[in-house]
Amino acid sequence: VHISFDALEATLDLVGIVVFALSGALLAVRKRLDIVGLMVLALITATGGGVIRDLLIGDVPPAALRNLAYLVLPLVAALAAFVAHPLLHRLRTPVLVFDAAGLALYCVAGTAKAQAFGVSPLPAAFLGVTTAIGGGILRDVLAGEIPAVLRRDSELHAIPACIGAAVAATAGALHVYGPLVAAVAVLLTFTLRILALWRNWLAPHPDQLRRGR
Amino acid sequence: VHISFDALEATLDLVGIVVFALSGALLAVRKRLDIVGLMVLALITATGGGVIRDLLIGDVPPAALRNLAYLVLPLVAALAAFVAHPLLHRLRTPVLVFDAAGLALYCVAGTAKAQAFGVSPLPAAFLGVTTAIGGGILRDVLAGEIPAVLRRDSELHAIPACIGAAVAATAGALHVYGPLVAAVAVLLTFTLRILALWRNWLAPHPDQLRRGR
């Protein structure tokens, strides 16, 4: 069976939306919100990063308002979490794996889109990372928590995204960005994130310097 | 006396701004903020939802920066709350009624504006709801609270807005949107919100499914 790169990318994009939406809805369950809370957090987590990117590069209305799947899938995911959240909590490991896939795809695709809109490499990589982690940051703020991606008790999350975005941005700057480079950047980000979860890798924090003395 | 639909709509719009601004300023009083806090929360609550909608549909500078009333009325409301907040707290019931009117008008007018900018029906309804509840969400986040609209202890708020926005969006899609449809959608939303406050209707939440077993 031949699967085109575009079809694969579109599929992974939808997977990313669903998994990010589930993470928002499950946090809403944990914070004891109501069905509106589940739906809003699902929508914001799935689309927030891309919407911020699109506003910043001037692509309005943002993609999330032009493609019905971006609105409908998060609402379906929220309903699924409403009914089946105990099951989904037990599926924590597969959800984390899909979430790593979403992170990897969003940071690379976000960087490529920003470069396609004429943004230079460093800010394009920055926008790719924003695409990947922005929705989760908004999710945590709305849920009344300090964003997990900023906290020292959460495994490496933004740093794998930075590396994937840097690979994509460099390739874009050298005019060699294409399906192969994208696949390498996505796999690299995904692998680093999975390793971080598995080996419990944390980012360095300032107090380590003191304690090390 | 003949009152045109446009004049009525403009009046309700200003009423919505004042009441939303009062709700922001009164939350600032409760959170023991200073005069700057009252003014910022009043401005954000009154204009935040519309500004997010305008950014997303590409209508910049947003209406709130082109119409002086959108900036001046919230500041006046904040000063009123500064001086007279004990009185305003006692006026809780009329404030909630006007707030329901603002919610109803904003969700319908926001949907219609999004459709006028070429947004398709479902995302337009979504933007209408954002217009109606976005300011309140920003208000609560700035005040350090989980947004009331997401919490299970607050009466139906987003759901009446969704219904009104859905009516407006459907009518827009069928090319029958006009003063009559708008009035019906606004009255429907307003009535549902008032009933929810009166009968203490809450949105369903995930734990109900477990407990029901």
Next chain:
Amino acid sequence: VHISFDALEATLDLVGIVVFALSGALLAVRKRLDIVGLMVLALITATGGGVIRDLLIGDVPPAALRNLAYLVLPLVAALAAFVAHPLLHRLRTPVLVFDAAGLALYCVAGTAKAQAFGVSPLPAAFLGVTTAIGGGILRDVLAGEIPAVLRRDSELHAIPACIGAAVAATAGALHVYGPLVAAVAVLLTFTLRILALWRNWLAPHPDQLRRGR
């Protein structure tokens, strides 16, 4: 030595970025975040206010994505805070003085930019204040705190910015805005902020009216 106004303004702009970034990174240290937290808070504090202004006036991509210094300097400041935060905490007074300079410059430059984009005086002054205090508000929200600028326990911050922005906006409306007026507005804001810090001036808050009786 002759220093042009433009060179001085550009220098003060970079100083503002660095000092705002340091305030973000130092808050991240205090909230015990990791290196990602330091970098995100540094970036958001330094660029957030200007990015909001640019989105609202339709100048996209915002200046922060077109000038590498706006991205690189905050990251360097975050690394400096990571390594040297005990020293920086001891340098609290100079940091506050530079922060007052950043506040003063941002509110005046932000107002002037908004007027250059055709925004009328009152909303332009509002956007100038947003430029000056928006980054700090986002910083505090991401760190899980009620924004300092809204709280009654923090010295006058937004009010000096309002005065500087009002001077700049009035001068712009009268077509007399230029280096001299800008310098007066910046110095006025800076002086008021420094006096507020020195004499512990707080903004009025609603409970004072009750207690005064």
